[in-house]
Amino acid sequence: MSILPIVTYNDPVLRKKTTPVEENSEELQTLIDDMFETMYNSQGVGLAAPQIGKLHRVFVMDADGVTEEIQDEPNLGPMAFINPKIVEFTGEKVKMEEGCLSIPEVRDDVKRPANVRISYLDRNFEEQEKTFEGWISRVVQHEFDHLEGVLFLDHLSRFKRRFHKSLLTKIDEGTLETDYPLVPKNVDKQV
Numbered sequence: 080m081s082i083l084p085i086v087t088y089n090d091p092v093l094r095k096k097t098t099p100v101e102e103n104s105e106e107l108q109t110l111i112d113d114m115f116e117t118m119y120n121s122q123g124v125g126l127a128a129p130q131i132g133k134l135h136r137v138f139v140m141d142a143d144g145v146t147e148e149i150q151d152e153p154n155l156g157p158m159a160f161i162n163p164k165i166v167e168f169t170g171e172k173v174k175m176e177e178g179c180l181s182i183p184e185v186r187d188d189v190k191r192p193a194n195v196r197i198s199y200l201d202r203n204f205e206e207q208e209k210t211f212e213g214w215i216s217r218v219v220q221h222e223f224d225h226l227e228g229v230l231f232l233d234h235l236s237r238f239k240r241r242f243h244k245s246l247l248t249k250i251d252e253g254t255l256e257t258d259y260p261l262v263p264k265n266v267d268k269q270v
């Protein structure tokens with residue numbers, strides 16, 4: 080297993096649409112292992128393939144480190160979602176704070192539907208369909224967005240985005256220090 084560097088918010092790969100995975104393979108299993116390793120190393124609760132520069136419809140999640148602290152949230156363990164599809168959103172829209180490993184240190188409230196029902200293949204390539212509620216639903220919706228080229232910043236008003244400008248500029252320039260490896264910036268200029 081390897082820890083891979085994470086791409087940051089302005090990388091074009093985060094804006095591209097992902098391609099469905101056609102078959103279970105050793106490469107897919109390695110990708111999933113690497114994604115978990117990378118996510119744990121950065122203390123994240125979710126990671127989508129585009130965040131390590133791979134345009135596959137895959138994301139992983141393990142929120143137990145957080146859900147153990149929150150009442151009424153289930154501990155689901157590590158989960159991989161292959162070719163996920165949103166079946167339906169239910170419940171009222173709720174505001175919750177989000178962050179993203181590709182946008183280090185930036186956190187803000189995002190409004191999304193309370194619950195999501197999603198169908199997907201698990202890492203054994205078996206079909207699953209599940210409803211997620213509460214905080215976990217939030218993680219699932221955030222990661223699913225990545226597969227569509229959407230970032231949580233896109234859900235913020237222009238005013239709120241401007242509020243984060245100095246941090247975003249630092250990320251852009253590659254001068255923000257993080258505890259986990261990011262894809263280096265300004266590669267052209269280092270020659």
Ligand SMILES: [Zn+2]
Nearest residue numbers: 178179180181
């Ligand atoms: Zn994210």
